[in-house]
Amino acid sequence: QQVEIISISSPDGVPVSAVLVGSRVTLPVAGQYELYFVFPLDREQQTLRVVARTFALGGIALVLLLGAVAFVFTRLVVDPVRRAALVAERLSSGRLNERMRAHGEDDIAKLGKSFNAMADSLQTQIRPLEALSRVQQRFVSAVAHERRQPLTTLHQACEGHKARKR
Numbered sequence: 001q002q003v004e005i006i007s008i009s010s011p012d013g014v015p016v017s018a019v020l021v022g023s024r025v026t027l028p029v030a031g032q033y034e035l036y037f038v039f040p041l042d043r044e045q046q047t048l049r050v051v052a053r054t055f056a057l058g059g060i061a062l063v064l065l066l067g068a069v070a071f072v073f074t075r076l077v078v079d080p081v082r083r084a085a086l087v088a089e090r091l092s093s094g095r096l097n098e099r100m101r102a103h104g105e106d107d108i109a110k111l112g113k114s115f116n117a118m119a120d121s122l123q124t125q126i127r128p129l130e131a132l133s134r135v136q137q138r139f140v141s142a143v144a145h146e147r148r149q150p151l152t153t154l155h156q157a158c159e160g161h162k163a164r165k166r
Contacts, residue, residue, distance in 0.1 A: 010042060017041045080108045084115060096123045 001023040010016045019039040026032045083100065090098040099119060102112030 006038075008038065008040065010040070017045065077108065080112070084111065087115070091119055091122075096126065 001021065004020045004022075006018055006020045007015045008018045018041055020036060021039070022034060022036040024032060025035045087098050087100050096119065099116045100112035102109045102116060
């Protein structure tokens with residue numbers, strides 16, 4: 001028995017792949033003959049085209065779905081983290097009134113609430129230190145002024161004394 005893939009013409013003239021199966025048959029009365037069966041593969045080719053089209057459309061749909069998931073993931077996770085970094089930079093530059101927007105109960109919202117509590121705590125602790133710094137600056141300024149005033153008086157007296165000697 002022999003099997004071969006061949007190309008035949010369909011009734012409408014379009015070439016179609018087919019399987020040709022041939023074998024020698026011996027008949028007791030008639031002798032030896034060759035018997036061939038031709039199995040056209042047009043239905044199988046149509047099925048393969050449908051499967052290929054389905055895979056192509058499924059692949060395109062999968063890529064679009066992955067793109068949508070990545071977009072949503074970016075919006076829900078990465079953007080809030082970027083905003084948190086921006087607020088942290090502003091806070092570190094001295095803008096102590098900066099706060100994060102925190103909505104919901106997810107992990108990003110918990111991060112935002114914790115961040116805001118930390119910023120409130122820092123602001124509460126820094127205010128007395130700022131007031132103390134202002135008092136210290138006034139004290140140093142007053143001491144410097146008081147030290148300069150007697151020295152200025154002595155300097156003027158010395159200058160006057162020198163002028164009288166000449």
